[in-house]
Amino acid sequence: MKDIISTLKVLEVIGIREIYLEKREEVSLAKTNTKEESLKKLFDSYRDCTKCALHKSRTQVVFGDGNPNSPIVFVGEAPGEEEDKQGKPFVGRAGQYLNRKIEEVLGLKREDVYITNVCKCRPPENRKPLPQEMGSCFPYLRRELEIVKPKVICCLGSTAVEGILGKKVSVTKVRGKITTYPYDTKIKVLITYHPAFILRNPKADPQFVEDLKKLKSLAGL
Numbered sequence: 001m002k003d004i005i006s007t008l009k010v011l012e013v014i015g016i017r018e019i020y021l022e023k024r025e026e027v028s029l030a031k032t033n034t035k036e037e038s039l040k041k042l043f044d045s046y047r048d049c050t051k052c053a054l055h056k057s058r059t060q061v062v063f064g065d066g067n068p069n070s071p072i073v074f075v076g077e078a079p080g081e082e083e084d085k086q087g088k089p090f091v092g093r094a095g096q097y098l099n100r101k102i103e104e105v106l107g108l109k110r111e112d113v114y115i116t117n118v119c120k121c122r123p124p125e126n127r128k129p130l131p132q133e134m135g136s137c138f139p140y141l142r143r144e145l146e147i148v149k150p151k152v153i154c155c156l157g158s159t160a161v162e163g164i165l166g167k168k169v170s171v172t173k174v175r176g177k178i179t180t181y182p183y184d185t186k187i188k189v190l191i192t193y194h195p196a197f198i199l200r201n202p203k204a205d206p207q208f209v210e211d212l213k214k215l216k217s218l219a220g221l
């Protein structure tokens with residue numbers, strides 16, 4: 001920085017008051033990490049995380065998955081049994097339902113969107129993560145969203161809403177609602193059901209479809 005200031009002073013002395021910075025921008029852009037690289041660095045930083053008790057029962061940390069250049073990020077609660085085994089989010093029955101809806105309603109493949117969870121390790125017996133566990137894991141999710149910087153975050157279920165917006169809600173009352181992400185208000189947040197809820201309550205399927213149509217339009221697809 002000191003070098004830049006002294007160079008500018010010298011230029012001013014010799015009468016140059018404007019400089020063309022395009023080349024400098026190109027150089028600095030060339031040095032910028034891609035989203036994939038930044039995510040890899042982030043994942044590497046917490047693959048052995050022991051910040052909360054969930055590390056004791058996990059098989060592995062389950063990172064976000066999919067296209068980090070997608071305008072859409074789905075956020076769920078935490079890995080289940082299958083996710084914990086395979087090391088990928090939403091690969092169990094609920095994930096298969098979500099994949100189907102992504103194809104049918106959004107006209108996309110699962111690999112076209114980005115999918116992650118509030119907590120990155122499986123809670124024992126698939127219980128809801130405790131507030132302390134969600135709080136310990138949130139910095140990873142926050143950084144992940146900072147890197148991906150989607151147009152819309154789709155919260156799947158109440159734990160996702162709690163993690164993203166920091167407040168408890170009844171999803172049946174607020175589903176379909178749109179708000180903004182507190183850490184970047186340019187990012188929209190859409191609230192809907194968790195796919196596992198719809199598998200238990202198939203009558204909620206049309207509402208989920210309605211929410212995904214809203215998501216499609218918010219994402220500009």
Ligand code: SF4
Pocket residue numbers: 046049050051052053054055061119120121133136137
């Ligand atoms: S849930 Fe998150 S904070 Fe807790 S051990 Fe796993 S990665 Fe670390």
